[in-house]
Amino acid sequence: MDDNLLETHVERFNAAVRSGDYEPMLAAFAPDAEMAFEGTPAGPFTGRDAIAAAYAAMPPTDEVRLLGRVREEDGATVADYAWAADGVRAGRMLLSARHGLITRLVVTFEPPLLRPLTDADVAVVERLWQLYSHDMSEVRGTLPNQEGLYKPGRLATYLSSPDDVDGYLIWHRDAPAGFVFVSGLSGELRHMGDFFVVRAARRQGVGNMVVAELFARYPGSWEIGFQGNNRGAPEFWRRVVSAAVETDWREERRPVPDKPHIPDDHFILFTLTES
Numbered sequence: 001m002d003d004n005l006l007e008t009h010v011e012r013f014n015a016a017v018r019s020g021d022y023e024p025m026l027a028a029f030a031p032d033a034e035m036a037f038e039g040t041p042a043g044p045f046t047g048r049d050a051i052a053a054a055y056a057a058m059p060p061t062d063e064v065r066l067l068g069r070v071r072e073e074d075g076a077t078v079a080d081y082a083w084a085a086d087g088v089r090a091g092r093m094l095l096s097a098r099h100g101l102i103t104r105l106v107v108t109f110e111p112p113l114l115r116p117l118t119d120a121d122v123a124v125v126e127r128l129w130q131l132y133s134h135d136m137s138e139v140r141g142t143l144p145n146q147e148g149l150y151k152p153g154r155l156a157t158y159l160s161s162p163d164d165v166d167g168y169l170i171w172h173r174d175a176p177a178g179f180v181f182v183s184g185l186s187g188e189l190r191h192m193g194d195f196f197v198v199r200a201a202r203r204q205g206v207g208n209m210v211v212a213e214l215f216a217r218y219p220g221s222w223e224i225g226f227q228g229n230n231r232g233a234p235e236f237w238r239r240v241v242s243a244a245v246e247t248d249w250r251e252e253r254r255p256v257p258d259k260p261h262i263p264d265d266h267f268i269l270f271t272l273t274e275s
Contacts, residue, residue, distance in 0.1 A: 005028075005077065005095060005097050005100070005102070006066075006070055006077045006079055006093065006095045007066065007070065008028070009025065009028060009095065009102065009105070010064050010065075010066055010081075010093075012024050012025035012028065013025055013060075013063075013064060014063040014064060014084075016055075017059075017060050017061070017062065017063050018063070020059070022052065022055045022056075022059075026048060026051065026052050026055070028101060028102055029048045029051060029101060029102045029105075030048070030098065030101040030102060030103045031047065031048050032046070032047060032048075032103070033046075033047070033048055033051065033101070033102050033103050033104060033105070034046050034047075034103070034104045034105075035051045035054070035104075035105045035106075035107075036104070036105070036106045036107075037106070037107050037108070037109065038091075038106060038107070038108040038109065039091065039108055039109035039110055040109045042054075042058075062083045062084055062085050063083070063084040064081050064082070064083065064084065064093075065081065065082050065083075065084050065087065065216065066079045066080070066081055066093075067079070067080040067081060067082055067089055067209070067212035067213060067215075067216055068080050068208055068209065068211070068212030068240075068243055068244075069208070069243040073094070075096065076094040076095060076096045076104075076106075077094070077095045077096070077097070078092055078093070078094050078095075079092065079093055080092055080209055080212060080213075081093050081107075082213070082216055087213075087216040087217050088112065088114075088213060088216075088217070089110075089112075089113055089114075089209060089212070089213040089216075090109060090110070091107065091108035091109045091110040092106075092107075092108045092110070093105070093106070093107055093108075094106040094107075094108075111171065111174070112171065113170065113171060113172070113206070113209055113210060113213060114168040114169070114170060114171075114180070114210060114213055114214075115168060115169045115171055116166065116167070116168055117159075117167035117168060117169060117179075121169055121176075122159065124169065124176050125155065125159075125167070125169065125179050126152070126155070128176065128178065128179055128196060128198070129150075129152060129153075129155050129179075129196075130149060130150055131196070131198060132179075132194065132196040133150030133151070133153070134150065135196070136230075137150070139227050139229060139230045153194075154193070154194060155194075158181045158183070158193060158194075161183070163185070163186055164183055164184065164185050164186040164187075165181055165182065165183045165185065165193065166181070166182045166185060167179065167180070167181045167182075167193075168180050168181075170196075170197060170201075170206065170210055172197075172201040172204075172206055173201075177197060177198045177200070177201040177206065178195075178196045178197035178198055178201065178206075178210075179194070179195075179196055180192075180193070180194070180195045180196070180210060180214065181193030181194055181195075182214060182218055184223075188220070188221060189220075189221045189222070189223055190218050190220055190221065190222045190223070191222075191223050191224075191225070192214075192222070192223070192224040192225070195207075195210075197210075207236065207240075208240060208243075211240045211244075212240070212243075212244070215244050215272055218272070219272045219273060219274040220271065220272060221269075221270075221271050222268075222269070222270055222271065222272060223267055223268070223269050224237050224241065224267065224268045225265050225266065225267045226265070226266055226268075227263070227265060227266070228253075228263060228264070228265075228266050229263060234266065237268055238251070238268070241268050241270055244270075244272060245270050245271070245272065248270060248271075249268055249269065249270035250268070250269055250270075251266060251267065251268050251269075252266075252267050252269070253265065253266055253267075254267060
């Protein structure tokens with residue numbers, strides 16, 4: 001995997017968008033390279049000359065930002081990307097290379113992963129919250145009430161605080177597959193609120209993509225809390241934060257207010273600079 005080649009391609013692409021000169025970027029393509037698009041009616045374009053003609057006919061007007069970590073999938077170097085204008089995940093870039101030249105570049109345009117909550121979504125989130133509460137009951141030791149339902153916890157506070165909280169449904173395969181809340185919008189410190197992905201969508205990179213998109217949308221100081229005994233959560237949050245800021249973060253433990261019998265919560269603190 002050559003993650004540097006993908007990052008360098010994006011740098012050359014952005015420079016070309018600013019200057020209008022695509023020659024340095026095109027020089028990194030092999031003579032018989034292919035550029036393809038998925039989710040939009042364009043291409044494929046085969047050969048460096050055809051790729052050059054496509055850029056000349058339809059020059060992009062916005063720069064690209066890579067989101068999250070660069071990874072390998074089926075022999076290709078892959079990263080999620082966003083258009084710089086909005087910072088919202090737009091899809092993936094998949095690059096294959098030979099002898100330091102790009103042999104195939106696929107750019108996907110995908111439906112939004114995160115959809116802002118609306119009043120029409122409240123019932124959906126309430127049902128997903130029950131699944132989330134069931135998952136967390138293993139950590140918190142909570143039981144449902146006499147009707148078989150878990151308490152809504154912080155959900156009502158999230159929904160009633162639009163000036164301080166942004167809420168999103170997480171979509172996967174055209175289905176609501178979770179939710180996430182970001183609070184602290186009225187202050188200087190962002191807080192990752194409750195975060196849930198249904199079991200069928202786990203271990204597929206969904207959580208990583210959600211976090212990368214949120215980090216792109218909300219630069220500044222952050223705090224992410226989690227329970228140390230919540231299986232998988234410590235490793236997940238340390239990994240995604242490290243992907244964003246490398247080692248420039250710290251972790252601290254704090255007692256749970258009014259609950260001395262519960263193990264301390266863990267908090268990761270870091271700052272995201274604006275791209």
